[in-house]
Amino acid sequence: MEIDPGLAAPSAEPIAPGFRAGFVALVGLPNVGKSTLLNALVGERLSIVTPKAQTTQRRLLGIYSDDAHQAVFIDTPGLLEPRYTLQRSMREEALSALDDADLVVAVVDAGFAPSIEWAADFGATLEARKLLCINKCDRVAEPVIADLEARLGGAGWDGVFRTTAPRGEGTAELLEGILSCLPISPPYYPVEDLSTAPVREFVAELIRETCLEELDQEVPYSVAIQVEQFKERRGGKPTYIEAILFVERESQKGIVVGKGGKTIRSIGSRSRTKIESFLDQKVYLELRVKVLANWRKRAGQLRVLGFRVPAEEN
Numbered sequence: 589m590e591i592d593p594g595l596a597a598p599s600a601e602p603i604a605p606g607f608r609a610g611f612v613a614l615v616g617l618p619n620v621g622k623s624t625l626l627n628a629l630v631g632e633r634l635s636i637v638t639p640k641a642q643t644t645q646r647r648l649l650g651i652y653s654d655d656a657h658q659a660v661f662i663d664t665p666g667l668l669e670p671r672y673t674l675q676r677s678m679r680e681e682a683l684s685a686l687d688d689a690d691l692v693v694a695v696v697d698a699g700f701a702p703s704i705e706w707a708a709d710f711g712a713t714l715e716a717r718k719l720l721c722i723n724k725c726d727r728v729a730e731p732v733i734a735d736l737e738a739r740l741g742g743a744g745w746d747g748v749f750r751t752t753a754p755r756g757e758g759t760a761e762l763l764e765g766i767l768s769c770l771p772i773s774p775p776y777y778p779v780e781d782l783s784t785a786p787v788r789e790f791v792a793e794l795i796r797e798t799c800l801e802e803l804d805q806e807v808p809y810s811v812a813i814q815v816e817q818f819k820e821r822r823g824g825k826p827t828y829i830e831a832i833l834f835v836e837r838e839s840q841k842g843i844v845v846g847k848g849g850k851t852i853r854s855i856g857s858r859s860r861t862k863i864e865s866f867l868d869q870k871v872y873l874e875l876r877v878k879v880l881a882n883w884r885k886r887a888g889q890l891r892v893l894g895f896r897v898p899a900e901e902n
């Protein structure tokens with residue numbers, strides 16, 4: 589599955605007349621549930637999800653296909669005013685997804701007023717085909733949602749949907765709305781593909797998700813993961829995976845390793861369980877912690893770590 593996550597050319601396979609396919613960007617403020625929605629729409633846990641804002645750092649494609657449609661979902665980092673180079677890269681990733689999208693789904697958290705204000709402005713200025721998804725409907729009472737729909741309805745949305753993504757409530761209706769908005773086109777990817785991301789990227793993300801769960805405050809945001817080795821071995825031996833956790837300062841290294849190695853062991857064992865379930869195979873996971881000073885603020889380091897950094901940054 590090692591395909592560049594850029595846009596593919598439509599496939600040359602014979603396809604049903606009237607087939608619809610396109611790229612669908614999920615955008616919104618941090619923590620509103622974009623990644624949870626992507627997973628619910630595709631039906632697989634592809635994108636990492638945590639209660640912390642700014643979990644998603646780069647785009648991830650998740651592909652839904654059926655006999656007559658292919659929706660290539662683009663999960664994006666939450667939009668925020670960037671304060672340093674990594675956040676500028678994240679914003680760029682999100683905004684550039686809008687250029688590539690045939691359809692934009694603006695996601696709001698029904699209980700989070702800034703996300704509603706964002707959607708009102710965003711909807712009014714966006715000319716592309718667009719749907720509004722009011723997520724986290726479990727958090728507010730029905731009249732509140734009806735009021736939101738009335739307030740946000742004027743922006744010319746091609747559809748407005750209510751969801752509670754972790755329970756899958758409203759997601760089938762949202763998917764149907766999305767599919768009906770796609771342009772007539774052959775599929776972009778083989779219909780059996782779920783994503784374009786290489787397996788190593790999923791492994792790195794599962795480790796990062798565990799760091800976000802296990803570490804507090806700024807520390808998990810200062811961790812970048814690089815998978816150094818991924819070796820499938822014969823004879824029933826577990827797959828060998830070696831990953832480096834880059835932190836920004838020596839003091840963070842101490843925190844990530846923990847007293848007597850307790851924290852890194854816990855990150856390792858929880859990550860291994862997740863990776864084994866994702867790959868459906870036994871894994872031996874080796875984690876090492878290294879300092880890469882201030883990597884979040886350094887364009888060169890970010891590029892080495894695989895982030896897309898605007899050309900003017902250095």
Ligand SMILES: Nc1nc2c(ncn2[C@@H]2O[C@H](COP(=O)(O)OP(=O)(O)OP(=O)(O)O)[C@@H](O)[C@H]2O)c(=O)[nH]1
Pocket residue numbers: 617618619620621622623624625636637638639640641642643644645664665666667723724725726727751752753754
């Ligand atoms: N109660 C409730 N929680 C939700 C819902 N959707 C998502 N969540 C939770 O909200 C948190 C954030 O979800 P994510 O899917 O990571 O949000 P995101 O928009 O991708 O966040 P970023 O990647 O940080 O921009 C997680 O704890 C989810 O379980 C929902 O409909 N109701």
Ligand SMILES: [Mg+2]
Pocket residue numbers: 622623624635636643644663664665666
């Ligand atoms: Mg996310």
